[in-house]
Amino acid sequence: MPLAMLCVIGCSGLGSESNAQASQQRSVAAPAVPSAPPLQPVARPVPPRAQTPAEFAANDQQYPFYMPMQGLRRPANRFFIKCDASQAAGRPVFQGNDPAGLYGAAVGGYEFIFEARDRAGRPCVYPFAMMLPNINGDLNGTQYIFRSSIPGERAILRTNDEWAALPMRALEMGRNRIHFEMRDIELDLPGAIQAMGALHLETFGGTRQGLFTAVLRRVRIFGGKNAIFAPGGESMLYIEDSEIAGNVGSNVDQEHATYINGTLVSHFRNVTWKGQRGGGNVASGHQLKDKAYLRIYENVTVSNTPAMGSPSAMPLIDASSFGFTWSDNLHIHRVQPLQEPRESLVDLRSEILYGNPEHYPWPTIAMPDWRMPANPLGALDKVYLSVFFNTTVSSFRTEPYVFALRPWGRGYEPGTATVVGEGMTTRAEQRAVSLAFNTRGSLAKVFSGPGWTYANPRLPEDALWVRDRDTFIRHALGLIGR
Secondary structure, eight states, rough: OOOOOOOOOOOOOOOEEEEEOOGGGGGSSOOOOOOOOOOOOOOOOOOOOOOSEEEEEEEHTTTTSOOOTTOOOOSEEEEEEHHHHHHTSSSEESSSSGGGGTTEESSSOOOEEOOBBBBTTTTTTSSSOOOOOEEEEETTEEEEEEEEEETTOOOOEOOTTOOEEEEEEEETTTTEEEEEESEEEEEEEOOOOOOEEEEEEEEBBBBBOOEEEEEEOOOOEEEEEEEEESSSSSSEEEEEEEEEOOOSSSSSTTTOSSSEEEEEEEEEEEEEEEOOOOOSSSOOOOEHHHHHHHEEEEEEEEOOSSSSSSSOOOOOOOEEEESSEEEEEEEEEEOOOOOOOOOOOOEEOOBBBBBBBGGGGSSOOOOTOOOOSHHHHHGGGEEEEEEEEEEEEEEEEEEEEEEOOOOOOOOOOTSSEEEEEEEOOOOGGEEEEEEESSSSSEEEEESSSSSEEEEOOOGGGGGGGGGOHHHHHHHHHHHTTO
């Protein structure tokens, strides 16, 4: 018997809204059963917030458990940029080593340390963006670090140069293990309309054995066509305690506050996104376009409040329906755009395969050898899965729904990664499930119509692993041998 959509129950945390269990409805009213509170994620100890430079420095030695940090070498080249002398010269002035001695090419990694304060004790504002030496030689185990001289205090790089950016370029990554880090740095590049990203993590050519990791702590980034741009590849990105303040490019429909292409992991903790540049009565881009295979959002705030232009009318988060998402305390704020807004706030789409096909354990189009089991909630370890805990929505209107899980297609346009036949597949052919628990705020219902979606479902015991962030991460990365 075909499955139909359950009626909406609302967002109070009681009951369950589902698009996939209509067969459970009966024409005769059942006795009232007290509803259990919505499922909550596994609680983890929260360390005290760092207050001193020593405490910030100690925290900076902690990395996500899935990032293999062993085998990295200390940067062979270390440079200290002086504040007052650089301000007076309008260019970097170094204390001791000067990268000019590298003759344009660094071997063994490098570390740039920016003096945090000027002589008056104020945060230092450097009137330029850095010109960096090319990466050369043996890349394996190399590190590229940009940091303030005082942990917890930002140094500011500010210029109107239209090409300004902080690029990380490792164009032939191969099987190498490479690490990038930026700590306590503000990139304020309001004129950088030409740069692909104010922070451009440009690594290409990696094979499955290689890995590029990027860790950003306590940063603020504004500028570029995308404030952060990360091409697809064997890459993992972790950002914490930061603000992504928007982009400045002029092709507003194709540029975003952040654009993460088909990478392995994007993991954000205590991060705010806003400032996507609008273009008048144009739909414009997304605050966060995230096509990573695995996405982890912890206490993330996303707003379409613009830094310049009008608010974007597009979904605030654009992600893939294939791959995996685990989110807790996602806060979404929508202000009224000039154009009629697109209905979803978080769009899980299937129109393009962004990542390396080897990043995915199962097909990303409908295939004849897959049919969703009769109880999808008992098969969560066999599907692409997104789980959202404690999402809040603040909007100028009552949003029709928060999350959309888009239907898959049947194939690809020849020679491209573009999916064709979307919407022509049956629900049973879809291999993606989305769950949401305790979604609240300015919304009519949690999910749009199509797809295997459930709000506040009661999970069987063998599905409760989805509560645990670390178990979820191990499951997703384990499927592809990471």
